[in-house]
Amino acid sequence: MLHRSFIIRELTRSKKQGVVFVLCVVLSLVTLIALDGFSRSVNESMLKDARTLHGGDIIIHSHYNFSTPLEEAVASLRERGLVRSAKVYDFYSVVRTLQENDSLLTDLKIVEPAYPFYGTVELKSKRPFEEVLTRGKIIVEQGVLDRLHVRVGDTLHVGDAPLTIQDVVLHEPDRPVSFFSLGPRIFISSEDLEALDLVQKGSRIDHLYLLKVLDPQNVDRLADELRIVAVSGQERVDTYRTAESRVKRFFDNFLFFLSLIGVFTLLLAGIGIQSALTAFLQEKEKTVAIMKTVGATNRFITLQFTIVLCLLGLMGTLIGICAGLLLQDYLPAVFKGLLPENIQAFLSWRAVFEGLSLGVFVVAMFASLPLYRLRDLKPSAIFRKEETGSRKGYPYYLTVFTILLVFVAMIFWQLKEVKIGLYFILSVSSLILITSFLTRAILFFLQKKQVKSLALRQALKGLFRPRNATQSIIITLTASLSVIFSITLLEQNLDANFIRSYPQDAPNVFFLDIQPSQLKDFSSSLGMDAEYYPIVRARIVSINGIPIDTRKEMQRRGDNLAREFNLTYRDYLLKDEAVIKGGSLFQEDGKGVQVSVLDSVAEANHMRIGDRIDFNIQGVPLTATIVSIRTRTKEFIQPFFYFVFQEKVLRDAPQTVFTAVRIPADQISSIQNRIVTAFPNVSVIDLTKSIDIFAKVLHKLSGITQFFTFFSIIAGILIIISSVLATRFARIQEAVYFKILGARRSFILKVFTLENALLGFVSALLALILSQTGSWIISAKIFDIPYHSFPLWSIFMVMGTLVMVISVGLVSSISILTQKPVTFLREQTEE
Structure with a gap:
């Protein structure tokens, strides 16, 4: 039976404690609702603009030249009038001014005339992109002009070709953010690709095939056809719906981290809710004692205060939802520069429903114990000045256990990953x-x-x-x-x-993509002692005969086995390495192909001595047995490799060489200019x-x-x-x-x-x-x-x-x- 006048009186008499309780409920919801709604907004916006963000209906990616069967399949689709295609080459290279007294690491994007299929490359002159980017002309970002002190109309050396700056790019549709880029963008016509002489064997280049499907209904079917002929583990075929950009992967990981903070805030706000409720109900002890004196039962009293708390909790939940939605509208400004500018927050009714459910749950969970303690209050409390205690019997401990169990389940529901949820619970509990x-x-x-x-x-x-x-x-x-x-x-x-x-003992300049045939001349031109590391690029196909699940690996947070790895060969340990398992780098009497694995990748993927790893080295299979596990004794900015082989195994494989050296700051520019002039294909990273x-x-x-x-x-x-x-x-x-x-x-x-x-x-x-x-x-x-x-x-x-x-x-x-x-x-x- 409800006592309306009593409920109204309790709501109006305890305004301050009620406000604190409501604010705690609001606090427990606001960050999770805002982050959940914002995450949905970003995902929806990216899916809506996926064609523009990825540049086509079908995206084919490889770090090597596309295989002949794939080239023939794309040509066949083009001849049948099913698709239009455009190749894109993306890689870093150093460009030089005409006088060769200044140079700059830039992000080159070489495109065919059909690019882009979706969206528009916005130029400073407002001219059409396809009319400006022609043979012998380039389009640059403003950063190129500012850092090289050149203007539109000046000439730059890109590789072996002198190219004229024709315009400045303000926006490109498939490059939503650029904070991961090591250099400003330069657009180059595919007609100049051969003249650059930068694409050589083993060079680090992203090869992209962008396809526009003329009939949108055929996108998935044609993508499946291309996957059949693509080289597994080397050529990845995605549609605009399945392709994940670096931006989205970064955002998903970072937002997941923020959701951990949101759950942490909810836990602390829950402590606040319980503290506020305890104080609120302690103020009512005299009232409760009088009610029990005149015959009120525990059930009646608990029901009245439950309704009071439910009304306050509902108020806090509604305010929390509104505050979360307001915060969601503010988040695009908070994330400015990390996400595409066209991201807009919108109302997610699912987020509202989940927020309402979460609010009800939070109030019920943290209010149960203070309400339970009312049962122990005696009528004689009217005359007592001392504090009344609370018996902690079986029902109390059962209630506490139920709360903890439900709260743990809620954490798993919010985080959606059992392993990380366990780590989070353990960490927060320990703290x-x-x-x-x-x-x-x-x-x-x-x-x-x-x-x-x-x-x-x-x-x-x-x-x-x-x-x-x-x-x-x-x-x-x-x-x-x-x-x-x-x-x-x-x-x-x-x-x-x-x-x-x-760090004074760390290298500050990396030289990449040195061809083996250039090594002697490069060393002479560099003019200082340096350690050179051969690099052979490969992918892991399987471990102990169990194939790598590419899709599953790509969903892992952090490093994964689906990516391409840089292999190397040598018979010695680096200065910052030590063998922790296996005794020595390789076994002298060992048979077959041996490989040494770094402990970080071994531990993350449960690799042990004796395990067999199947590699695909640019189409050539190689099976190796783990004979040692290394660790790094000093994790400064020093070169390191996950997989090290004996020289006889990889000596004849397609490879490049890189080195990392320490150069005085006042000499970096002159050495970079000298190296790039003599070896245009070499990338220099300061x-x-x-x-x-x-x-x-x-x-x-x-x-x-x-x-x-x-x-x-x-x-x-x-x-x-x-x-x-x-x-x-x-x-x-x-x-x-x-x-x-x-x-x-x-x-x-x-x-x-x-x-x-x-x-x-x-x-x-x-x-x-x-x-x-x-x-x-x-x-x-x-x-x-x-x-x-x-x-x-x-x-x-x-x-x-x-x-x-x-x-x-x-x-x-x-x-x-x-x-x-x-x-x-x-x-x-x-x-």
């Missing part, structure tokens, strides 16, 4: 358990600590005030702050080791410039991550406010007693400030300890870079936390500080 243990230890120490200062002594007592959520505040703030502190410290360490201070690109991306990604992690800090702020409200009577009582005993308002303000400062300092200190430890482990074990603690940044983060917690605590206590003793004593006498 909260460690934080809880440290918090209790520090609070135990503070409770026993004897101090002389009266203000500090009263502040310490305030931490243990009945109903004060000190432990929840510290745990929530510490957990959220440790994530933000860790991100900041890791960013600063990466910045210090690779951006502001490039890593110090590439690091600048990495730095911009790193700062952007770090900023986005911290933006979403900040929502978890709000959970701690809400718990602080809830704690102040829950202990409002005790705080007013303390303030009144202080004033009666002659204390000034400044003393009371000092006590409350110190209390909040202790909360903030303990939280920040624990977060700093955890983040410094975690960042050190990641830097040393994963990045293998020298670790810096950054004392100034650490002090800044701790001080920022202190200012935040003190400000929130004092603003929440304004009404308490201004309470007059006479008014308070009169109210107590009247009661």
Whole structure:
């Protein structure tokens, strides 16, 4: 039976605690709803514009010249009037000015006249792309003009050919973002391909065949026909619906990482919900006791408060959905520069429904325990001044177990990956358990600590005030702050080791695609000692006879076995390598083809000594047995290879050579110009410039991550406010007693400030300890870079936390500080 007047009265009388509860519900939903809706918007937008983003209906990709059967199949489709086709070659090469006193690594895109089939290449002059890009002419990005100090009409040496800059490209449809590019774009007509003399045996070139199917109904059928004749593992045939761009893969991975932060925020907001509800229901203890005194049953009382909480939870859920949708509209600005500009957020009713379901679940899950505790309240609580306890019997533990079980299931539902879900649960559980243990230890120490200062002594007592959520505040703030502190410290360490201070013993210039026949002359022209590494490109076909599932591998986060690998051959270990299994690099009395595998790829794919790996080396099969597993002892920017063979095995295979050297900064330009002039096919990558690109991306990604992690800090702020409200009577009582005993308002303000400062300092200190430890482990074990603690940044983060917690605590206590003793004593006498 519902008691409407009671429900309405409870909703209106507890406005402040109700608001805190509603805000906690909002916080638990807003990031997940925004990210889910935004992810759907991006996927829908990319699918809608997939033809434009990929440049055709059917996309054929290979790192080698297309096989004869595939060429003949495409020609047949073209002759039958089923498709139109255009070849595209994409690779990096250094271009030079006419005077040959300056050079630049650029991203060359050589296209046939039919390109593009969808979308428009927008030029600065507004002229048609196909009319501008002709023999002897090139179209460049503005970066080429700026960095080489040339203008439209000037001539550049591209390979062996002098080509005239004809126009500037503003936008190309199948290159939505360019932050992964190592150099600005240059468009070249396919008619100039032979004159460039850059496409040589073993060169790193992306070969693309773009097909426009004249009858859209035939897209899938024709793609299936081409897959039959394509070389498996070497030539990939996709349609615009199945092809995944680097942009989408990056976005999916990064958004998945942000969803982990969203679930983490939900967990901390759940702690806030439970804290707020506990405080809310504790305020109602006298009301509940009176109701039980006049005969109300536990079922009746629980039902009334359940309806109250359901109404508040529904309000929070609806506001959370609206806030999530508003945040979703703002996310394109947050991700600006990382995604195509035409991405627009739209309303996803599925996301709304899931948000509504999630809100109901969150409220039900975190409200169950505070409601359960009402059953233990006795009518005699009307006359008691001490705090009432709660028996933790079988029903209590069953409820806790059910909550944990359902919450774990929800994490798997949100993340959709069991393995990562387990890692996430283990990591978060460890973080909260460690934080809880440290918090209790520090609070135990503070409770026993004897101090002389009266203000500090009263502040310490305030931490243990009945109903004060000190432990929840510290745990929530510490957990959220440790994530933000860790991100900041890791960013600063990466910045210090690779951006502001490039490692002195690391090579800073890479020379790629050196032909074996050029090696002697190249070495002489380089004029310094260098170690040369032969590269043979290949794909893995199977391991122990089990074929590689290309589709499944491509869906893996991080590295996968479906990609192309660079093999090499030598009979010695590099300076930063050590054999951890197998004894030596190769077995002298071993039979058959032997291969040494790097531990990172071996561990990720469960490879062991004795396993057989089948490779496809540009159409030639090769089966090798793992005889050793290596590890890297120092993971700086040094060349390394997953698979190393004996020289006799790969000596005659198609190959190129590369080297990495350390060149003084003031000599890089002159050496690059000399090498490119003598060897136009050789690509020179100046890593110090590439690091600048990495730095911009790193700062952007770090900023986005911290933006979403900040929502978890709000959970701690809400718990602080809830704690102040829950202990409002005790705080007013303390303030009144202080004033009666002659204390000034400044003393009371000092006590409350110190209390909040202790909360903030303990939280920040624990977060700093955890983040410094975690960042050190990641830097040393994963990045293998020298670790810096950054004392100034650490002090800044701790001080920022202190200012935040003190400000929130004092603003929440304004009404308490201004309470007059006479008014308070009169109210107590009247009661």
